[in-house]
Amino acid sequence: MKDIFIVGSKGIPANYGGFETFVDNLVSRQVSDQLKYHVACMTFDKNAKHYDYHGAECQEITVPNIGGAKAILYDLKALDWALAQVKQHQLRDGVVYILACRVGPFVKxxxxxxxxxxxxxxxxPDGHEWKRAKWSLPVRKYWKVSEKGMVKYADYLVCDSKSIEAYIHEDYGQFNPQTTFIAYGADITATPLTAKDAKVRDWYAKYQVKENGYYLVVGRFVPENNYATMIKEFMQSKVQRDFVLITNVEHNAFYDQLKQETHFDQDPRIKFVGTVYDADLLKYIRENAFAYLHGHSVGGTNPSLLEALGSTELNLLLNVGFNQEVGEDAALYWSKEAGALSQLLEKAEELDETTIEELGKKAKQRIADAYSWDGIVKQYETTFLAKGEN
Structure with a gap:
């Protein structure tokens, strides 16, 4: 029996978040009986719980709610827990799998x-966290230093993007990093909801949106997801459909700056609708969008892009390596050059139904071939069993 300790996700069962969804699927879809998962879970409650989830041992780790630093403290306390378990139970065969590069200065x-x-x-290693605009310059510097330490001392790196794997070898070749590529996963099952369901009709009525009458974006409201470019270009286009933005928008500095720059509040097509945590409803909204817009420019394989390809027929992606790697010829691409996206939007309006259907079939096939959760879990199990030996 090989013991796998997973450190770095907020916990399972997953409520929201990429790493949490990954760990949930890894555990709940387990096939091999030669693996035992032990999962650290974050809590602010002093009464930390210990429980079983689909056969995995889950241990809550209590941390104080001290802002961004709590994630570093959580990882360190989770590693202490894992080490204590190894010692106490005299475990001698396994892997400690750390998600993201937060504790590089301490990992040696x-x-x-x-x-x-x-x-x-x-x-x-996740994505280029040190590039994210939400972090201050000192924090971005810490992320980069921490990433270097994690790459230098890790026995093995599992990259969920070929672009990230290439970057690891390009930037840290002096450490001769041992890497493999295992993608993030997605489902292509259809939503059980129909147009007649009350929650569907209530949502569409609330925001005055119609099926097939909107372009959609789903993602965190951060500058590197290129909301500014998408909104400006949409406003310049002659598209009659709405632009629906499902995001955690709050009236923060970025939101206010964007409004001042673009005056999007004066364009009735631009609709910020908040977040949608009902998975079935969100899938219905994706399935019934005319097209999906994806502007993520930082990170590896993005979960929201996989979900879009599995649900929405027409996908318009920012032309960067991460997105091309996933979408291949199942999507259309745009650059941040002025006028590029607005022209693509108008071109999309002229596409015939057959062309859109063909792109949709290619997108779903792309997910089925390379990103199905069952396939991803099989790859992980094979890799843990084959390489998890010191």
Missing amino acids: KYVKRFHQYGFQVWVN
Whole structure:
């Protein structure tokens, strides 16, 4: 039996978030009986719970709610928990899998300790967190230094994007990093909801939106997801449909700046509708969008892009390596050059139904071939069993 400790997700069952959804699927779809998962889960409650979830041992780790630093503290306390479990139960064969590069300055000593018990330390480097505009310059510098430490000392790196794997070798070749590519997953099952369901009709009525009458974007409201470009270009286009933005928008500085720059509040087509946490409703909204707009420019394989390809027939993606790698010829692409997206939007309006249907079929096939959760879980299990030996 090989023991796999997972550190870095907020916990399972998943409510929201990429790493949480990944861990939930890894555990709930487990096939091999040769693996035992142990999952750290974050809590602010002093009464930390210990529970079983689909056969995985889950342990809540209590941390104080101290802002961004709590994630670093959580990872360190979770590693301490994992080490204590290894010692207490005399475990001698396994992997500690750390999700994201938050604890690079501290990881060397943990790797040394886990090696003493025959455990490897693996890392998922995630995306270019140090590029995200939401972080201050000192925090971005910490992210980059931390990433370097994680790559240097990890036994193995699992990258969910080929572009990220290439970047790891280009930037950190001096460490001879051992890497593999295993993608993030997605489902292509249709929503059980229909047009007649009350929650569907209530949502569409509330925002005065009609099926097939809108372009859609779903994602965090941060500058690197290129909301400014998408809104400006949409406003310049002659498109009659709405632009529906499902995002955690709050009237913050970025929102206010964007409104001042674009005056989007004066364009009735631009509709910020908040978040949708009902998974079935969100899938229905995706399935019934005329097209999906994706402007993410930072990170690896993006969950919202996979979900879009599995649900929406016409997908218009920012032309960067991460997105091309996923979409291939199942999507259309735009650049941030002035006029490029507005022209593509108008071109999209002229596409015939057959062309759109063909793109939709290609998109779903792309997910089925390369990003199905069952396939991803199989890859992980094979890799854990084959390479998780010190």
